[in-house]
Amino acid sequence: MEMKNGKYGYDPLDPNGNITIRWDLRQQNDGTQDVIVSIYNHQLYRHVEPPGWKLSWKWSGKEVIWDMRGAEATEQGNCSEYFGKSQLPHSCEREPVIVDLLPGTPYNMQVQNCCKAGVLSSFSQDPGNSMAAFQMNIGTIETMPYDFKIGLSGYTCGNATKVPPTKFVSDNGRRQTQALGTWNITCTYSPFLASSAPKCCVSLSAFYSKNIVPCPTCSCGCRGDPGSNCVRRDQPPPVLQLPRNAQSLPMVQCSQHMCPIRVHWHVKLSYKQYWRVKITINNLNVAKNYSQWNLVVLHPNLQSLTQVFSFYYKPLNQYGSINDSGVFYGIEHYNDMLLQSGDGGNVQTEMLLHKDPGIFTFKEGWAFPRRVIFNGDECVMPSPYDYPALPNRGRVFRPSMLCLVIFMLLLASIL
Structure with missing residues (x-):
């Protein structure tokens, strides 16, 4: 049973808890696609602490990220293929690593629910801050990327699964639009994988x-x-250099x-x-x-x-x-x-x-x-x-009675 729990991340106190990544294809233009990626922490009491999530995946082909809002790729990679164009891609990495932007990011770089430095509250404590989101403009992809990772110790992510398209509300709720396609990726936590x-x-x-x-x-x-x-x-603590590795002792x-x-x-x-x-x-x-x-x-x-x-x-x-x-x-x-x-x-x-x-x-x-x-x-x-x-009380009482009997015997022998 422990091996099963370790692999699938089942928690009896939070049986439905997971982190869900939602990939919404919003628009497809000539050669590019607009995508919204949302991250939902559905765990009741487990939150994401600093330094926060680091989302990564592998492209199936030669896709690139032309532009991003609400997050950024940690590496631009080798974009020499696009030399001479008016704008180089945001990232040409085959396996991009995406991180959240920091609070205070300029408004023109923000999207709704972004810019929390990768921190996600647990759902029971603060549902409003238990999600994150960012937008990308990417080269047209034929198939979904694979091998998703959330960059958090103990978490394992599954394959992208196509689900009913997400509906978006606008104009004060009077109009609904929907994604051209929606995929979910579920990430579960296992304490056996996190730390011994x-x-x-x-x-x-x-x-x-x-x-x-x-x-x-x-x-x-x-x-x-x-x-x-x-x-x-x-002793006063020595001058400390904070470890960059969250797994440091x-x-x-x-x-x-x-x-x-x-x-x-x-x-x-x-x-x-x-x-x-x-x-x-x-x-x-x-x-x-x-x-x-x-x-x-x-x-x-x-x-x-x-x-x-x-x-x-x-x-x-x-x-x-x-x-x-x-x-x-x-x-x-x-x-x-x-x-x-x-x-x-x-x-x-x-x-x-x-x-x-x-x-x-x-x-x-x-x-x-x-x-x-x-x-x-x-x-x-x-x-x-x-x-x-x-x-x-029984144990306390018996020794005192024994002492009393011994005392009486000693007293009788003296007299």
Whole structure:
């Protein structure tokens, strides 16, 4: 089953999640075609972080890109064949790599939904910013390009599939036009392809136990491993050169778990009909802020979540009446930016849950989450055998009675 999940990118918490590339042929002139390419992030909680998407494909023939709006090819390539023409093509590469333009691009270079530096929000957090688009004028193509790639770790794209043509609305909705042809390319995510090393871990505590269960040792790596980078808390971080490769190991605070993100779940209070949980997310990465972060939690009592403080919350609700998972994320301009390691490198919330009769209990670790996912990455949980346990009153009582009996015997022997 794991091999199947790794190949096809199935996620039980987001079974329909994917990134869809839509290729719309809008117009065909003498020797050229006008194409609109749209990128939709249909994933509920996994977003595209900087440096953003890099879309590429392979041409079947000798096609070139004459002009672009809303994006650009990273390489122009060898366009010597067109020397002497009034304008050289934008790109003559057989396998062009397309990147989004930056915010603030001149208006004459923009199209709708462009110019976000390749960043796409998750669909549940900000649907309006979960898509991108650009326009191209290309040499006439006989067949669709192939071997599409989105340029993001863990994603695999399928073949272009012809679908019903897209309809475009104009004149305030009074007129509709449609594409001459539309093709979809679906890209799915697999954590097995993305990275072999976890990127976050979970620690636990509860009001009824004095023990704080830390993140498991070496959750994300071990100190001293080749390539590991960490800074001791009593030392200022060195001058850092930010890596250009997004897959480079992060510079983190030295710890026994070596994770850039630690999520702490604290069972804070118990009332007659409710119980209260505090969640703290610590950024231990000394060189990275996390913008538009999100946290997915799987717990059976989320179906009776009454109130959340300081975070937004949306249930995932992917299986009918089952409501045991949801996504937490920050409030815009308040705590939607998780700052790098330091005094401000944490965000926290508290939530109030109703004690559902018949299922609620503090026994056997029931109050702790089943799964925790930060920014789409599964967090390493402590072993259930290490969870904070309820006090065993029997064990506490018996030793005290034994001490009392021994004391009485000693007293009797003295007298």
